[in-house]
Amino acid sequence: MRIVLFLALLLGAARAALAYDANGVALGAGERDVKEAFPSAHCQPLEWKSIAADRRCDDARIAFAGVRARITFYLKNDAVQAFDVRFSPQDRERVVRYLKSRYGEPMSERTDTFRRDGKPDRQVYKVRWESGQDKALLSAQLDRNRAQLEVSRGDFAQEIYRVR
Numbered sequence: 707m708r709i710v711l712f713l714a715l716l717l718g719a720a721r722a723a724l725a726y727d728a729n730g731v732a733l734g735a736g737e738r739d740v741k742e743a744f745p746s747a748h749c750q751p752l753e754w755k756s757i758a759a760d761r762r763c764d765d766a767r768i769a770f771a772g773v774r775a776r777i778t779f780y781l782k783n784d785a786v787q788a789f790d791v792r793f794s795p796q797d798r799e800r801v802v803r804y805l806k807s808r809y810g811e812p813m814s815e816r817t818d819t820f821r822r823d824g825k826p827d828r829q830v831y832k833v834r835w836e837s838g839q840d841k842a843l844l845s846a847q848l849d850r851n852r853a854q855l856e857v858s859r860g861d862f863a864q865e866i867y868r869v870r
Contacts, residue, residue, distance in 0.1 A: 726809060726835070726842045726857045728770060728777055728789050733840055733859045735786045737763065740779050744768060747779070758865035759787055771804035773797040780866065788858035788866070795846040795853040802833055802844060805855070809835045809842060817848070 725732035731743045740747055740763045749763040759780035766776045768791075775793040779786050793801060806812065812833045820828040828849055835842040839860045846853035856863070 726837070726840050728779075728791055728855075728857070729768070731779070731786065731789070733786050733788070733857065736784045737761065737781055740781075740786065744777065747777075752780075754867075756866055756868065758782065758862045758868075771797075771801045773800060780862070787860075788856070788862045790857070791855040793853050793855075795848060795851065798831065798844075798846045798853050801853070801855070805833070805835075805842070805844065 729743050731739050737749055744765045746767065747763040747765040749761060752759050752762055759782045761781040763779040768775050768777050770791050770793065773793050775791050777789060777791050780788045812835050815833045817829055817831045822828060826849065828847065831846045831848055833844040842855065842857045844855045
């Protein structure tokens with residue numbers, strides 16, 4: 707019984723130690739790591755002032771979880787602070803299966819329905835993971851051609867577009 711408990715704790719600790727990554731480029735990685743994993747990525751200074759990031763790297767032709775996607779990495783002081791992966795909502799189930807195998811079981815998974823006067827309801831599927839100050843959110847608008855995975859560290863999401 708003690709061995710089973712020990713193994714369960716060990717597995718939990720190992721899973722918690724997993725970093726949120728995209729094709730091996732995890733939060734905290736450098737621009738060189740991005741360019742090695744994504745050789746066609748175009749990196750440049752951020753076009754606006756932000757305390758969340760100072761550079762971005764974009765690649766429009768990647769494979770992620772076995773599907774075609776686009777990716778943007780945001781870096782501050784040569785460390786990835788966030789990335790987002792955009793893909794077709796038709797690939798949602800495949801991407802979610804892949805992410806669950808990489809990131810573990812999510813802390814939440816649900817479909818929200820937004821009622822709109824005179825328009826069809828909008829449904830948004832969301833899956834969320836959190837580990838310390840790192841967060842990952844997959845969202846897919848089921849009535850549109852838009853799905854994305856947003857991964858960030860700390861308060862990146864609140865700070866990236868804040869006007870300075």
